[in-house]
Amino acid sequence: MRFLVKRIALMIPTLIGITIISFTVMKMAPGDPTSLMTDLNPNMNEEAVKRIRAHYGLDQPWSIQYFKWLRNMAVLDFGRSFAPDNRPVIDKIAERIPITLLINILSMVLIFSVAIPIGVMSAVKQDSMFDRVSSLIVFIGFAIPTFWLALLMMILFGVKLDWLPISGFRSLNYSHLSSVGRILDIGKHLIMPIFVSAFGGLAGMSRYMRSNMLEVIRQDYITTARAKGLDERTVIFKHAFRNALLPVITILGLSVPGLIGGSVIFETIFAIPGMGQLFYQSVMMRDYPTIMGILVIGAALTLVGNLLADLLYSWADPRIRVSD
């Protein structure tokens, strides 16, 4: 409990830092947000521009603007979108978050369930054929641009073989499907996006698991376990594997920003209406309030991911709690 309180207290300066950087980014725009509405509008005179600037508080000094913005942020008020719908930014984000989280969580599950066995196998059979082949695939995995992988999969499975839909989140006849059919429909649409978003992580995670495992196998307690005559299976799975798994929890937290950031690319390619696609659309039409909202929320989600990973780690490894 004390650990939890301490961890949360440590988050506050980071959170403030996030808002300062976001605010700085916002202020980098040449001119200001109102120029988008005023520059090309022939009905604007100087008086009207001034009124608009005053309305948005842009005539005040930066520090005041920052604290006002911070106050709004604290109650999750990100203002209204500049997009034609003019809806509150928080509503637009809120309806998009679930699908992005769903895809990210599923791809995380995929990463863990595939990468960990591969990593362990490669380490246990170091320099075997399996190890070499998986190392090669991992190496390609690090270098492959995810959007290109997405394109190739779309060509193969979508266009040539026609097995999977290449865009969207559900079919046009979705509303006519039974509930089982609906789940299958969404599942079919999500196979490629999840695979694509997991691919990079797969490479990293299996490599990481492999090196952890190699590290642990060299430890004295593994030699001890072998020396007392335990069979290799017990040594590997009971003694080595569980210790090698611990640091992976940290990676869980560290991989959150990469996954969230990656959602921009695959959601745009596969036309999935998630937070990444919203972000891309906002960037393209310079919808500043939405950009800022997603930027801050994305960073905050990362912070929460790190916190969860830390808690999980301290729960799994008593040494952390004791030394703290």
Next chain:
Amino acid sequence: MFLNEDFVKRIRRNRMAMAGLGIVAILFCVAISANQLAPYPPSRIDTANILAPPTWKHLLGTDVLGRDVLSRIIYGAGVSLSVGFVAVGISTLIGMILGALSGYYSGLIDRIVMRFVDVMLCFPSFFLILAVIAFVGPSIWNIMIVIGVTSWMGVARLVRAEFLSIRERDFVQAAISQGASDARIIFLHILPNAMAPVLVAATLGIASAVLIESGLSFLGIGVQPPDPSWGNMLTEGKDNIEIAWWLSLFPGMAILITVMGYNMLGEGIRDSLDPRLRR
């Protein structure tokens, strides 16, 4: 200094490093001699050959305007090389300065810099880059700067760690006791000895900068058409995905090979610098 004879001997025997170096060297030659190598000018429109599949006339096919894909890939090499080098130059410089200050002075400066690193790492980097580009506008220079400014954190941490350990070594303590100035100790005594991991990080950093640039250009907020970049060529590939696979396949392969080249070189350098680190 780390570039001693031993290192050179080891890296020449390292097959991965040499293969990576080979790929990178070829890319350099291609980029520099694009004018001579490319069979066609990159923007020449050939209305008689629109979306032509690979043939002897156009080895890798043509795009929607009948432009030769091979020529555009060759010209794109220069873009990705320059973005990679400039962006990594910027990030390495920032990372070294902040890391050195943080590791040498410790105390308050260290706490502030490391907090700054933590905060920067919280942003999904692609979000941050896109947001900044949205505000400052897309251009090749802006992309280089933005990628550089958002990817220095790893180098800063590395350099700080090196500084913390090297500062305690005898030769540095001797310099301090002789009354050498801070600047002299930082630049003359510690920094040269802290360069090895920076070199590895920079090489790997170029690979990731190339990936980011291609992603941005693919999304239409990087290098702007008609300038050829591997990323924006893939945008056309996506637009014509049902009819022209060659527009998707070849530019992506160029990215893959380039990134693999830098990764191999970086890993090879790491192995040669310190064989104990080999995994």
